[in-house]
Amino acid sequence: MRFSELARRCLKETYRDRLSLGFLLGFPLVFMLLMGVAFAGDTAPEYDLGVLDQDQSQVSQAFVTEALATAFEITSYDDSSQALGDLKAGEISAYITIPQGFGAQVYQNWQGEKENIVLDITYDESDLIVKEQVISMIDAVTRSFARIEVPVTLNASPIHIESEITYIDFIAPGIIIFGLLILIPTSARMMVRDKEKGVLARLLTTPARPWEFISAYSICLFAVGIAQIIIFMVVAVLFGLDIVGSAGLVFLVFTLTALCCIGIGMIISSLTKSENQADPLSWLIAMPLAMLSGCWFSIEFMPSWLQSIANAFPFSHAIEASRSILSRGTGFEAVTSDFLFLVIWTVIVFAAGILLFRRKMPI
Amino acid sequence: MAVDSINLEISRGELFSLLGPNGAGKTTTINMLCCLLKPTSGTASIMGYDIMKEPFRVKELIGVSPQDTVLSELLNSRENLSLIGRVHRIGSKELKQRSEELLETVGLTERAKDRVGKFSGGMKRRLNLIMALVHSPEILFLDEPTLGLDPQSRRAIWDYIAELKGKITILLTTHYLEEADVLSDRVGIIDEGKIVALGTPDELKNNISETNTMIISAENLSTEAIDGLRTRDIYTEVDSSSGNLRVLGKDLNFREIMDYLHSQGIVVRSAALEQPTLEDVFLQITGKELRE
Numbered sequence: 323m324r325f326s327e328l329a330r331r332c333l334k335e336t337y338r339d340r341l342s343l344g345f346l347l348g349f350p351l352v353f354m355l356l357m358g359v360a361f362a363g364d365t366a367p368e369y370d371l372g373v374l375d376q377d378q379s380q381v382s383q384a385f386v387t388e389a390l391a392t393a394f395e396i397t398s399y400d401d402s403s404q405a406l407g408d409l410k411a412g413e414i415s416a417y418i419t420i421p422q423g424f425g426a427q428v429y430q431n432w433q434g435e436k437e438n439i440v441l442d443i444t445y446d447e448s449d450l451i452v453k454e455q456v457i458s459m460i461d462a463v464t465r466s467f468a469r470i471e472v473p474v475t476l477n478a479s480p481i482h483i484e485s486e487i488t489y490i491d492f493i494a495p496g497i498i499i500f501g502l503l504i505l506i507p508t509s510a511r512m513m514v515r516d517k518e519k520g521v522l523a524r525l526l527t528t529p530a531r532p533w534e535f536i537s538a539y540s541i542c543l544f545a546v547g548i549a550q551i552i553i554f555m556v557v558a559v560l561f562g563l564d565i566v567g568s569a570g571l572v573f574l575v576f577t578l579t580a581l582c583c584i585g586i587g588m589i590i591s592s593l594t595k596s597e598n599q600a601d602p603l604s605w606l607i608a609m610p611l612a613m614l615s616g617c618w619f620s621i622e623f624m625p626s627w628l629q630s631i632a633n634a635f636p637f638s639h640a641i642e643a644s645r646s647i648l649s650r651g652t653g654f655e656a657v658t659s660d661f662l663f664l665v666i667w668t669v670i671v672f673a674a675g676i677l678l679f680r681r682k683m684p685i
Numbered sequence: 686m687a688v689d690s691i692n693l694e695i696s697r698g699e700l701f702s703l704l705g706p707n708g709a710g711k712t713t714t715i716n717m718l719c720c721l722l723k724p725t726s727g728t729a730s731i732m733g734y735d736i737m738k739e740p741f742r743v744k745e746l747i748g749v750s751p752q753d754t755v756l757s758e759l760l761n762s763r764e765n766l767s768l769i770g771r772v773h774r775i776g777s778k779e780l781k782q783r784s785e786e787l788l789e790t791v792g793l794t795e796r797a798k799d800r801v802g803k804f805s806g807g808m809k810r811r812l813n814l815i816m817a818l819v820h821s822p823e824i825l826f827l828d829e830p831t832l833g834l835d836p837q838s839r840r841a842i843w844d845y846i847a848e849l850k851g852k853i854t855i856l857l858t859t860h861y862l863e864e865a866d867v868l869s870d871r872v873g874i875i876d877e878g879k880i881v882a883l884g885t886p887d888e889l890k891n892n893i894s895e896t897n898t899m900i901i902s903a904e905n906l907s908t909e910a911i912d913g914l915r916t917r918d919i920y921t922e923v924d925s926s927s928g929n930l931r932v933l934g935k936d937l938n939f940r941e942i943m944d945y946l947h948s949q950g951i952v953v954r955s956a957a958l959e960q961p962t963l964e965d966v967f968l969q970i971t972g973k974e975l976r977e
Contacts, residue, residue: 324772324774327772335759520751520755523755
């Protein structure tokens with residue numbers, strides 16, 4: 323098969339180009355190592371959290387002792403002015419108010435009825451750590467406790483915390499998606515380099531067909547993507563990532579993400595003439611996408627218009643879906659819309675990439 | 686416009702050179718014949734296959750050695766050769782034999798397993814050439830095969846091309862006059878996208894040389910003898926300087942001049958009718974030097 327020959331060549335070159343290969347796999351690993359070392363441990367860094375339980379139900383008490391207490395150092399308050407005083411004094415990082423009816427709401431979620439959970443969180447706006455981490459942790463812990471995305475088919479469950487949401491659980495999906503976003507510059511570079519150096523022109527004087535070139539590049543880059551995913555997941559697990567849900571399902575999410583990035587890279591390579599053009603352009607696309615999609619910190623605290631932009635791209639969906647599968651154990655049904663979004667994007671960018679690549683071919 | 690209506694027919698087994706300055710349209714012509722560029726109008730056919738209608742038939746027949754050395758620096762010579770061979774669907778056994786043969790011919794056997802990135806310019810160039818030959822093409826396009834090579838490597842490549850001559854059809858582009866002169870069956874001089882002269886190297890030279898030049902080196906040259914030559918109308922120009930005599934004229938007769946000098950008692954050390962070079966041809970036809 324011609325295309326397998328062409329793909330073999332790309333793979334050999336990728337494997338032998340140690341500097342690029344090291345960068346491709348190493349960059350995200352360094353990120354993960356840094357984040358892992360900085361925040362590793364069986365639990366997240368201890369933050370002091372004030373709790374004002376106005377519900378005083380069995381459920382709310384369980385929420386405090388069995389869910390929140392796993393992630394935070396808890397101080398209980400009876401009235402808000404006292405809590406506010408301690409927050410101002412820096413004794414606690416934030417305090418949450420559990421409103422009346424919380425227990426009933428959670429119970430309804432356990433029964434399979436979707437019900438919003440309302441919690442009031444008071445924190446110092448200028449405290450970025452709270453903004454980024456404490457709130458996401460509360461969010462994750464609460465979702466996990468209330469089983470907000472657990473499908474209806476499950477029966478009412480007793481109070482049970484599935485896993486402790488650690489910082490690595492929170493950060494790993496984003497870092498993995500970031501690693502896959504590096505496939506954009508990688509694929510753009512691989513394809514534009516052949517064009518720039520005349521390799522493509524030389525191979526175009528052979529009977530190889532356009533589709534054979536496209537599939538060769540795709541196969542090679544896809545293999546690179548799969549290798550990335552495996553390495554990232556293994557490293558994340560070594561750093562304490564708990565895979566609560568289906569590893570296969572989360573692998574599928576990452577695979578689709580990888581394909582989507584390859585498609586974007588293909589488009590960039592068709593629009594540029596040289597590595598010098600393709601490289602900055604693809605980083606200019608990959609880096610803001612990484613930030614916007616929440617690879618490094620949660621996007622929930624960005625202005626809503628920015629969030630809408632972020633959600634128009636598939637990567638925030640990929641992070642959300644993988645995070646929810648990984649740490650909350652949600653099944654396919656709960657992430658169907660994220661999945662669909664990824665699939666549609668992948669199909670569109672791939673189609674556009676192939677068309678553009680094909681259009682630039684002479685015959 | 687790089688190429689402006691070229692009409693050309695090259696016979697099977699012929700070695701045809703396109704000679705012209707940089708930017709004359711040599712590479713553009715080759716690229717169109719290799720189906721890398723679509724001509725805005727017109728077409729060409731190779732072994733009966735139209736380059737516009739049946740490009741893949743054409744691509745099966747041709748081998749191309751591009752002007753810029755195009756190799757994969759991360760692969761070794763064998764891998765580079767087998768990539769081209771396999772894309773042409775050559776069987777493993779044949780491919781291996783053919784690769785060894787070609788590597789041997791250009792003296793790369795010992796470096797067959799080294800990555801091409803470590804090669805010298807000349808070695809890369811040689812590999813670039815044999816990559817066009819690994820699938821035994823019937824038609825070979827050589828775009829400036831010896832560009833930037835040292836004289837020794839150039840000579841080696843010329844020898845190899847000369848060996849191929851007659852076995853396969855070769856279209857060679859060059860801006861080295863000597864290369865075109867030594868190798869070609871026919872030469873087409875191309876300038877500003879047009880073929881301005883076409884023929885065998887000898888035909889081209891003879892066509893332009895209405896005036897021949899004879900250079901004579903002699904002892905005891907006397908002014909009388911020189912003046913004697915000057916009186917004859919058929920010699921348009923007679924110059925002499927320090928024992929050298931230059932005679933220009935239409936249809937110079939070597940014998941006649943020699944007899945005359947002998948009759949004057951002059952001892953001739955050497956005498957030669959000077960052949961015009963392709964450079965002269967080029968200069969006369971286009972009015973410019975080849976290497977600008």
